[in-house]
Amino acid sequence: xxxxxxxxxxxxxxxxxxxxxxxxxxxxxxxxxxxxxxxxxxxxxxxxxxxxxxxxxxxxxxxxxxxxxxxxxxxxxxxxxxxxxxxxxxxxxxxxxxxxxxxxx
Amino acid sequence: xxxxxxxxxxxxxxxxxxxxxxxxxxxxxxxxxxxxxxxxxxxxxxxxxxxxxxxxxxxxxxxxxxxxxxxxxxxxxxxxxxxxxxxxxxxxxxxxxxxxxxxxxxxxxxxxxxxxxxxxxxxxxxxxxxxxxxxxxxxxxxxxxxxxxxxxxxxxxxxxxxxxxxxxxxxxxxxxxxxxxxxxxxxxxxxxxxxx
Numbered sequence: 001x002x003x004x005x006x007x008x009x010x011x012x013x014x015x016x017x018x019x020x021x022x023x024x025x026x027x028x029x030x031x032x033x034x035x036x037x038x039x040x041x042x043x044x045x046x047x048x049x050x051x052x053x054x055x056x057x058x059x060x061x062x063x064x065x066x067x068x069x070x071x072x073x074x075x076x077x078x079x080x081x082x083x084x085x086x087x088x089x090x091x092x093x094x095x096x097x098x099x100x101x102x103x104x105x
Numbered sequence: 106x107x108x109x110x111x112x113x114x115x116x117x118x119x120x121x122x123x124x125x126x127x128x129x130x131x132x133x134x135x136x137x138x139x140x141x142x143x144x145x146x147x148x149x150x151x152x153x154x155x156x157x158x159x160x161x162x163x164x165x166x167x168x169x170x171x172x173x174x175x176x177x178x179x180x181x182x183x184x185x186x187x188x189x190x191x192x193x194x195x196x197x198x199x200x201x202x203x204x205x206x207x208x209x210x211x212x213x214x215x216x217x218x219x220x221x222x223x224x225x226x227x228x229x230x231x232x233x234x235x236x237x238x239x240x241x242x243x244x245x246x247x248x249x250x251x252x253x254x255x256x257x258x259x260x261x262x263x264x265x266x267x268x269x270x271x272x273x274x275x276x277x278x279x280x281x282x283x284x285x286x287x288x289x290x291x292x293x294x295x296x297x298x299x300x301x
Contacts, residue, residue: 007107007108007111009220010215010216011111011115012111012148012152013215014212014215014216015111015115015118015119015148017208017211017212017215018119018122018208018212019118019119019122019141020207020211021204021205021207021208021211022119022122022123022125022126022204023122023126024200024203024204024207025126025200025201025203025204026122026125026126028196028199028200028203028204029126029196029197029200030126032131034131034134034173034176034177035125035126035128035131035134037173038125038134038135038138038173039125039126041138041142041165041169042122042125042138042141045141045142045145045165048145048157048161049145049148049149052148052149052152052154052157053152054220055152055154056152056153056154057220058220058222058223058224059224060224061239061240061243062243062247062248064154064156064157064236064240065240065243065244065247065248067154067157068157068160068240068244069248069251069255071157071160071161071164071165072255072258072259073255073258074165074169075164075168075169075259075262076258076259076261076262077262078169078172078173079172079262079263079265079266080262080265080266080269082172082173082176082266083265083266083269083270084269085176085180086176086179086180086269086270087269087270089180089181093180093181094181
């Protein structure tokens with residue numbers, strides 16, 4: 001345990017906002033599906049950071065429990081998402097997100 | 106003291122984030138992601154969330170990033186993306202503007218707003234119970250149903266991953282890139298013979 005609540009939640013929330021924006025920018029610009037996935041993880045971690053900061057600010061442990069559930073869902077999402085990506089890359093090696101236009105009208 | 110920890114963790118986090126979104130090689134992106142995840146774990150510890158910090162390192166940095174690296178190696182590591190190419194014109198500029206607006210907006214909201222809400226009953230700084238014990242109590246009493254549902258979700262994810270990785274369908278394979286050679290399941294071959 002470090003000193004109790006010396007900083008408050010504000011710096012953590014600002015950092016979470018910056019991380020979330022960085023993840024959004026990466027998700028919008030990168031074309032490799034794997035890197036887009038990593039940017040998604042960045043955004044999830046930014047939200048987790050905000051959850052923990054607010055949990056401490058409000059003295060409510062349920063914020064940390066919410067982070068636990070976010071982690072579980074993120075793990076499940078990564079498993080299924082990577083399975084989809086692997087099956088896409090099996091069909092067309094070197095595909096980028098722009099090549100996956102099969103459903104385009 | 107906490108300020109020093111926060112500054113160090115924040116720098117590691119932001120450098121890792123920049124590395125993820127700028128690296129041409131996906132492996133470098135994945136390793137930068139490890140940096141961000143470790144930084145977030147440090148910030149969790151700075152906020153007295155020891156259990157989540159441990160889970161962060163074990164699940165995220167340990168399992169998820171290794172899964173990412175495994176997939177990168179599986180589908181070919183030599184393919185690095187040319188980040189200079191911009192298939193849609195002005196896509197990058199639009200994304201930069203959107204990202205900046207998002208960042209400025211979120212930071213403004215966070216700075217101007219105040220944290221509202223009533224303090225919870227399950228206290229973070231409960232000295233009687235350690236962080237892990239307190240989370241366990243809340244998780245297995247108040248959130249037991251949600252916890253069970255997440256276990257169902259994990260089972261579904263495993264089944265889905267196996268189904269995605271295993272099944273071969275005629276419509277699924279195109280002629281030019283038939284993919285890897287997984288033999289047809291034996292059971293199906295036998296039933297096909299029987300039906301003939």
